[in-house]
Amino acid sequence: ETVMTQSPVTLSVSPGERATLSCRASQSVSSNLAWYQQKPGQAPRLLIYATSTRATGIPARFSGSGSGTEFTLTISSLQSEDFAVYYCQQYNYWPPRLTFGGGTKVEIK
Amino acid sequence: QLQLQESGPGLVKPSETLSLTCSVSGGSISTNTYFWGWIRQSPGKGLEWIGNIYYGGSTYYNPSLKSRVTISLDTSKNQFSLRLSSVTAADTALYYCARTFYSGGNEFFDYWGQGTLVTVSS
Numbered sequence: 001e002t003v004m005t006q007s008p009v010t011l012s013v014s015p016g017e018r019a020t021l022s023c024r025a026s027q028s029v030s031s032n033l034a035w036y037q038q039k040p041g042q043a044p045r046l047l048i049y050a051t052s053t054r055a056t057g058i059p060a061r062f063s064g065s066g067s068g069t070e071f072t073l074t075i076s077s078l079q080s081e082d083f084a085v086y087y088c089q090q091y092n093y094w095p096p097r098l099t100f101g102g103g104t105k106v107e108i109k
Numbered sequence: 110q111l112q113l114q115e116s117g118p119g120l121v122k123p124s125e126t127l128s129l130t131c132s133v134s135g136g137s138i139s140t141n142t143y144f145w146g147w148i149r150q151s152p153g154k155g156l157e158w159i160g161n162i163y164y165g166g167s168t169y170y171n172p173s174l175k176s177r178v179t180i181s182l183d184t185s186k187n188q189f190s191l192r193l194s195s196v197t198a199a200d201t202a203l204y205y206c207a208r209t210f211y212s213g214g215n216e217f218f219d220y221w222g223q224g225t226l227v228t229v230s231s
Binding site for chain 2: 001032034036043044046049050055091095096098099100103
């Protein structure tokens with residue numbers, strides 16, 4: 001199983017500042033990585049797939065980068081609605097062996 | 110707008126079988142670009158993929174759950190279902206159904222249900 005490790009567990013950021021979230025895979029997943037945002041009481045929402053492609057309707061302040069085992073989600077200027085938990089998910093293998101990271105909570109500083 | 114809605118018992122006894130249904134509206138499950146999947150979320154284990162089903166009937170399961178999981182489709186009702194047998198307290202979780210986009214090497218969840226809490230307890 002490919003283990004996805006996210007860091008930090010909690011990130012305290014002021015509104016308007018940049019947030020940088022990390023996701024590390026225990027083995028290479030190429031560029032087969034997605035990011036999700038989850039707010040309390042809601043289902044996860046797809047933000048980014050294929051490492052850097054924003055999903056429909058996702059603002060340009062969200063960007064993704066990386067490849068292989070190291071990935072980053074950057075939120076360029078945090079808005080109030082961005083405070084949430086973020087998860088990465090790899091989908092590199094067939095048959096599917098989909099795995100998620102443990103999440104990073106972005107909280108207001 | 111595609112919508113998914115989970116339904117099923119919120120309480121299941123240990124050793125029994127958990128059964129959930131996902132009703133899909135605003136689109137057909139009989140499409141070759143998408144799989145249909147189940148994911149669960151518990152405080153101790155975060156998000157865990159349970160399995161996917163393709164409209165043709167092919168199924169793919171998390172190896173750690175494979176011996177206990179069955180996912181099936183009912184195209185006439187535009188629904189798909191999850192059965193998890195021999196449940197224990199460790200299966201207590203919020204269960205989500207989701208559409209899995211599958212194309213060009215991608216396999217991610219682009220639409221989710223709101224989730225349904227299942228508690229395993231006697």
